[in-house]
Structures are given as structure tokens and as C-alpha cells.
Amino acid sequence: MSQGFSIELYFDPALENQVLKAWNVLARRQISTQLIEIESRPHITLFSSPFLDPARLESVVKSFVSKQEPLPLSFSSFGTLPNEKNHLFLAPAPTMALLQFQAQLCEAIKKEGIEIGEEFKADAWIPYCAVAQQVPKTRMAEAFCVLRELKLPVSGYAMDIGLVEFSPVREHFSFGLGNAV
Numbered sequence: 255m256s257q258g259f260s261i262e263l264y265f266d267p268a269l270e271n272q273v274l275k276a277w278n279v280l281a282r283r284q285i286s287t288q289l290i291e292i293e294s295r296p297h298i299t300l301f302s303s304p305f306l307d308p309a310r311l312e313s314v315v316k317s318f319v320s321k322q323e324p325l326p327l328s329f330s331s332f333g334t335l336p337n338e339k340n341h342l343f344l345a346p347a348p349t350m351a352l353l354q355f356q357a358q359l360c361e362a363i364k365k366e367g368i369e370i371g372e373e374f375k376a377d378a379w380i381p382y383c384a385v386a387q388q389v390p391k392t393r394m395a396e397a398f399c400v401l402r403e404l405k406l407p408v409s410g411y412a413m414d415i416g417l418v419e420f421s422p423v424r425e426h427f428s429f430g431l432g433n434a435v
Contacts (some may be wrong), residue, residue: 263414274403279348288388298327312417314363326351327410332406340388342401
């Protein structure tokens with residue numbers, strides 16, 4: 255049974271591989287394997303909702319991305335969310351281009367009559383790329399040490415947007431930004 259849907263921003267292959275390297279090291283050390291197990295792909299979540307009609311969003315997202323260019327991204331830090339789930343993430347530098355991109359996408363979705371949750375509103379959204387989920391509390395320090403071994407910043411481009419249903423992850427559609435191949 256579906257837990258929800260999200261619109262995800264995907265990276266160029268080199269940047270995606272840098273994130274996957276972190277996932278794989280954490281998995282080899284048996285700290286966290288969940289993102290690999292659910293067959294996720296490195297991404298930044300732009301919007302999420304427990305209930306959506308994918309067909310209703312496809313033309314909106316396709317139209318939106320056709321007017322966008324690939325976005326430069328630089329993951330310059332890492333952290334954890336302030337909750338009990340013990341998720342670790344890489345944080346991109348929150349550039350005006352990235353923040354406006356997400357706000358404009360949510361505005362286009364809102365025009366379709368789809369409600370935007372508080373955490374995805376322009377003044378509240380925090381961009382991040384998950385690298386570990388449900389890390390045991392006793393392994394958090396080790397997980398942070400693994401992330402410290404990454405040579406930050408890692409930079410690249412956001413190239414595609416996809417709508418996925420989770421979990422496990424099942425992509426409904428994806429589109430390249432602007433002229434992205």
C-alpha cells in the first residue's frame with residue numbers, strides 16, 4: 255500500500271554517484287540500508303502528499319520543467335532532522351535559484367487545486383538529500399564520521415524531476431529540465 259507521493263529533483267550522473275557513494279559506505283558498515291532497499295534514487299524532495307492523482311500532475315510538471323534550465327547544486331554540509339527518525343542528509347547551498355524553482359513548482363501545483371503542506375510552502379521548505387534513514391542512535395556518531403569523509407562540497411546539476419510513489423519507490427514519470435537529455 256502506498257505511503258504517499260513525492261516530486262523529486264534528480265541530479266546529473268556525477269553528482270548522483272557522489273551521493274550513492276555515501277549510501278554504499280553506510281550500507282557496507284551496516285549503519286543504514288533503507289534508501290537502497292526501497293530502491294530510492296538520490297534526490298531533493300520538492301513536494302510530497304499522501305494522496306495524489308499522478309495523471310493530474312503529469313501535464314503540470316511537464317509544462318513547468320520545459321521552461322526551466324538545469325540548476326547548479328552544491329552540497330556543502332550534512333546534518334540530521336530534529337526528530338526521532340534519525341535521518342541524515344546532505345544539504346545544498348540554498349541558492350535563490352533553487353528556492354524560487356521549488357516555490358514556482360508548488361505554485362503551479364496549487365493552481366491545479368492541490369493543497370501544499372506547510373513544510374513545502376516557500377517560507378518553510380528546507381532542501382536536503384537524504385543519505386541515511388532510521389540510523390540506530392548508537393551508530394549516529396559513526397554515521398557522521400562517514401559523512402565527514404566525503405570531500406565537501408560536492409557540486410553538479412539538478413537535471414530531472416520525477417513523480418514517485420513510495421514505498422518501495424515506483425516512478426510514475428520524469429522529465430528533463432529545459433533541454434536536458
